Amino acid sequence: MTKSSKSLWARFLFQDRGILPTKRLILTYLVLTIFLSLGILRDLSWWFVFMVNIVVFFISLADLLFSAKKTQLFFKRTITEEMERGLIYLITIEIRNNSPYSLNYRFIDGLPQTFSKPFPVSGRVLADSANVITYNTVPSERGKYEINKLYIRYQSVIGLWEKQITVELPDTVRVIPDLTETKQYLENGQHFLLYEGLEIRKQQSGVGEFSKIRSFVVGDDPRKINWRQTAKLQEVMTNEYEPEHGKYITILLDCGRMMGAELKKGNRIERALEAAVTVAAAALQKGDYVSVLAFSNEIKTFVPPAKGMAHLQTILQSIYHLKVDAVESNYAAVLQYLEMMQKKRSLLLLFSDIQTFLHEENALAYLKRLRKRHLFFMIGVEDRTLLNRTKAEPIDVQATMLKSIAQQQMLYKKREKNKWERQGLPMIEAREEKLAVTAVSHYMEIMNQNLL
Missing domain, CATH: 2.60.40.10 (Immunoglobulins)
Structure with missing residues (x-):
């Protein structure tokens, strides 16, 4: 032409x-x-x-x-x-x-x-x-x-x-990324977490710093009732405590091939990014230090730890453009890099595909060493296709074969998860629409129990 x-x-x-x-x-x-x-x-x-x-x-x-x-x-x-x-x-x-x-x-x-x-x-x-x-x-x-x-x-x-x-x-x-869930948490964190059945105030008795005095609600510890304020206001008031601030949170984002799997809304990397930003907002609001490391077969970006809500914009500008790479993730390399970069004890929150991660024996060796200094927790999106296969009716030979293979995969995953958890490396899977809620809830639970 x-x-x-x-x-x-x-x-x-x-x-x-x-x-x-x-x-x-x-x-x-x-x-x-x-x-x-x-x-x-x-x-x-x-x-x-x-x-x-x-x-x-x-x-x-x-x-x-x-x-x-x-x-x-x-x-x-x-x-x-x-x-x-x-x-x-x-x-x-x-x-x-x-x-x-x-x-x-x-x-x-x-x-x-x-x-x-x-x-x-x-x-x-x-x-x-x-x-x-x-x-x-x-x-x-x-x-x-x-x-x-x-x-x-x-x-x-x-x-x-x-x-x-x-x-x-x-x-x-x-x-x-879509910040709808992040805004919901920042507007009303208590309501956001109650959707998952976990309250922010839930913590070990006698642990944490005094925060404020508020009205008593069902489920509060009667031992924390403030009798002086109760007599003064003619209303049952209770003391509220919160965990210590200034902890270090390291969010690990897997951008490998398996994170490109399509979901009902977007794919795994989209859901992981939205959940990671929500966790970062929750931690920064509580006064913790947050760092983010994104990787696939190599390190894609690293945001050094900092605190304050202004740091959330730094994180967003560093990760908003992340895409899935058509390669397998190199967990051993990223954990080795993390060992050099993160010297302070921190919570390592990994967003990845659990099915793939369980096959990484090299990663287990590195995590055992990191476990001595850091607290590790992994969260992924559950495979709805695999779950539906395990619940399908065996109406014919092909359906029966698919059901048995799916059940075998589920048993293998459960067995391997138990092996990792015995090493002090817990991991969970959540539904795609509840990934952010589950991640923030477990972060709150860890911080409230002073496990870090």
Whole structure:
């Protein structure tokens, strides 16, 4: 395809720039052709046919002159610089028409392929006025994207011709993980954890620092009732204690091949990122130090430990673009790296695929050594397909075989998990929609019991 033909093809694909006939002009010529053809059958002269076509053509050109010029149109895009994956966002396009002619327009914004696109968007802007148009989009993949162009088509006064222009409107958008669960925890952490059946205040008796005095609720320890405040306020009040702050939490994110397995909503790495950010927010809010290490067959990123809610933005900017690598994870290498980088005792919270991790005998040797200094805990997404296979009815030979193999896999996983847990290396699996809740609940349980 030659350069000129590519340019012409791009023009018809709502790209490039130029002038195109509208459906009104094509329909006009179609009707005119039918009438002139009937006239030719009745001895209408070819000279008359030629003159009619010339007149209609020049009328259409005159209509083209009564349309806005490119220099008389101004465009502005307003877009959020940071979006969360899977959520709906509003984008605003402002069109200012400084010409003396009203115009009908259509436009296509230059969004990436991973964004939903409700295009073309159409409207009308009057002479010497401005129009603001909004449309919704949903980003489906994390990452950093450049949005540079806006493709516009607008018609002349009668609407026989359509001008097409391309406007440069550079914007940068970062798509980060869905923070819905993180916001739910920050708004009401007690309610967030009660969904899992664990309360923040649950801890060993007499352990922790005094936090505040609050109203007594069902389930509180009667030994912690503050009788002085109870007599003063005529309401049963209790002392609330909280764990010591300033502990170190290290979140390990597996970005290997198995983390790309698709789930009902996204894949494993998406769920792991959302849960990791929620755990980080919970730990930072409690005054703990949080570090994050992402890996596959090599170290992808490492965020040094720090505390304070401002550190959450540092973590987000470091991990929002992480993708799954088509390689096997090297657990031994990352644990060896962690042994050098993390000198202080910390909670190692690993998000990975348990089925794959159980086959790593080298990782077990490193973890035994790390266990002397750190506290290890692993969490993964349960395999619903495997669970459904174990519960399936053996209606035929094939179904029976699949059920027996699935049960064998479950027994192997249970046996291996018990072996690791006897070494002081606990691991659990959670449903994909409860991964963040389960992770935060176990973090709270570990901190409340002063295991770290």
